[in-house]
Amino acid sequence: MASHGAVRFYAKRLAPNDNSKNQVYLGGDFGALNIIPHGEIEDDVSTIAGSVRNRAKAKVNFFWLDDQGLAQAPDAQLILYPKYPEVRVSGFLRGAVRAPKDLMRSRDEGRILFFGISPDGRVIGHVLAHSDPVVRALDAIVDTLPLSGVFIDLETVRQGGTNPKEALLEALRRIHSRGWIPSQKMGRTGVPEPYSARNGGGYTLEAELGISPNGCAEPDFMGWEVKQYGVRDFTKFTAKSPVTLMTPEPTGGVYRDKGVEVFLRRFGYADKAGKAGRINFGGVYANDRDFHAETNLALRMTGFDPASGKITDVDGAIVLVARDDTIAASWGFKEIMAHWNRKHAKAAYVPSLMRAPPPEYSYGPVVEMNQGTDVLLLLGAFARGAVYYDPGIKLENADTGKPVTKRRSQFRVRHKLLPCLYSETSITNLLGN
Numbered sequence: 001m002a003s004h005g006a007v008r009f010y011a012k013r014l015a016p017n018d019n020s021k022n023q024v025y026l027g028g029d030f031g032a033l034n035i036i037p038h039g040e041i042e043d044d045v046s047t048i049a050g051s052v053r054n055r056a057k058a059k060v061n062f063f064w065l066d067d068q069g070l071a072q073a074p075d076a077q078l079i080l081y082p083k084y085p086e087v088r089v090s091g092f093l094r095g096a097v098r099a100p101k102d103l104m105r106s107r108d109e110g111r112i113l114f115f116g117i118s119p120d121g122r123v124i125g126h127v128l129a130h131s132d133p134v135v136r137a138l139d140a141i142v143d144t145l146p147l148s149g150v151f152i153d154l155e156t157v158r159q160g161g162t163n164p165k166e167a168l169l170e171a172l173r174r175i176h177s178r179g180w181i182p183s184q185k186m187g188r189t190g191v192p193e194p195y196s197a198r199n200g201g202g203y204t205l206e207a208e209l210g211i212s213p214n215g216c217a218e219p220d221f222m223g224w225e226v227k228q229y230g231v232r233d234f235t236k237f238t239a240k241s242p243v244t245l246m247t248p249e250p251t252g253g254v255y256r257d258k259g260v261e262v263f264l265r266r267f268g269y270a271d272k273a274g275k276a277g278r279i280n281f282g283g284v285y286a287n288d289r290d291f292h293a294e295t296n297l298a299l300r301m302t303g304f305d306p307a308s309g310k311i312t313d314v315d316g317a318i319v320l321v322a323r324d325d326t327i328a329a330s331w332g333f334k335e336i337m338a339h340w341n342r343k344h345a346k347a348a349y350v351p352s353l354m355r356a357p358p359p360e361y362s363y364g365p366v367v368e369m370n371q372g373t374d375v376l377l378l379l380g381a382f383a384r385g386a387v388y389y390d391p392g393i394k395l396e397n398a399d400t401g402k403p404v405t406k407r408r409s410q411f412r413v414r415h416k417l418l419p420c421l422y423s424e425t426s427i428t429n430l431l432g433n
Contacts, residue, residue, distance in 0.1 A: 006116025239415030288385030372423030
């Protein structure tokens with residue numbers, strides 16, 4: 001799989017019902033969406049025996065691997081069942097030349113389906129019977145390997161037995177022991193270069209870890225996304241600012257249908273510093289807050305049941321609503337999923353101090369290790385008001401014939417509430433005390 005471009009590797013033990021007839025089960029939540037790359041999520045509503053089946057699906061660029069190389073499965077797709085919730089993969093045999101039809105139609109116990117994930121979004125599959133020597137070798141070490149939902153994470157195998165989490169903690173221990181480190185950024189040639197701007201905390205940490213920000217959209221270390229956050233000291237580790245989770249533009253409402261300028265002129269407010277010709281739209285909007293005093297908008301959710309933590313309507317949305325029920329802006333669940341599914345399933349957060357001039361950074365000894373994110377956890381955090389909308393949108397030269405719009409839609413969370421977005425969180429003191 002690596003020779004065909006895969007960089008992440010997982011295994012899934014197949015139950016008797018995991019076959020082409022019943023689809024292959026990928027978990028009792030939506031966490032699989034953060035592991036298996038996929039295309040646009042689409043509605044798939046149908047009626048069977050008088051009952052409406054409300055689900056969604058997403059194409060997967062899936063290939064089977066055999067001795068001859070790769071063979072595409074053109075109809076492979078993920079099926080999302082919000083009612084349960086769960087994710088399954090189907091269509092992996094239809095139209096697929098050289099697909100392992102016997103094994104994937106079988107109900108035999110002990111089969112293993114291997115996945116290789118490529119940076120370009122391709123998913124490579126290979127299935128083996130329980131009697132295969134590779135499966136027996138995996139069975140011998142499987143209890144030592146970490147799980148990501150129903151997936152066995154094979155990064156330790158890829159690293160020759162090195163545990164990625166322990167390797168990351170050891171690297172962070174070394175970086176902490178260095179004290180103040182000159183600001184730097186990994187260059188295109190793989191050599192760190194001086195970096196003078198004041199946003200170098202993340203770049204410097206990545207350079208120390210040997211991570212190139214040019215390598216892929218989300219640099220990581222052995223499968224772990226590594227993030228730094230600024231603090232005032234290394235005693236309380238209180239974050240100086242909230243965490244920006246994502247910055248999606250609205251997909252509906254006045255903002256999308258009539259344009260940003262119309263949205264701002266209707267819901268914005270005059271610049272509070274008195275700057276002429278400027279209309280602002282800011283503030284904090286959360287599901288547990290009343291209408292904003294300046295904009296008369298409130299953030300609400302449709303299509304999600306907070307009590308069960310389930311999506312009740314895949315066409316649901318996060319909405320900014322006016323007092324007269326006008327939808328000022330909205331973000332559909334399918335689009336929210338598309339943004340959130342780019343998140344790593346594993347993320348480490350490292351505190352940092354900064355001093356200047358020249359800019360230097362020091363990284364703290366207490367590290368947060370978060371695993372198992374899921375869009376259902378995100379929506380639950382929205383419902384509780386933990387995740388909120390914090391825009392910075394403005395219209396300049398509003399009193400002229402050439403107004404200029406500036407857009408910044410962002411969803412944020414207070415750093416101390418990050419654990420609510422993951423199924424497993426741990427705090428590690430690199431100094432062992």
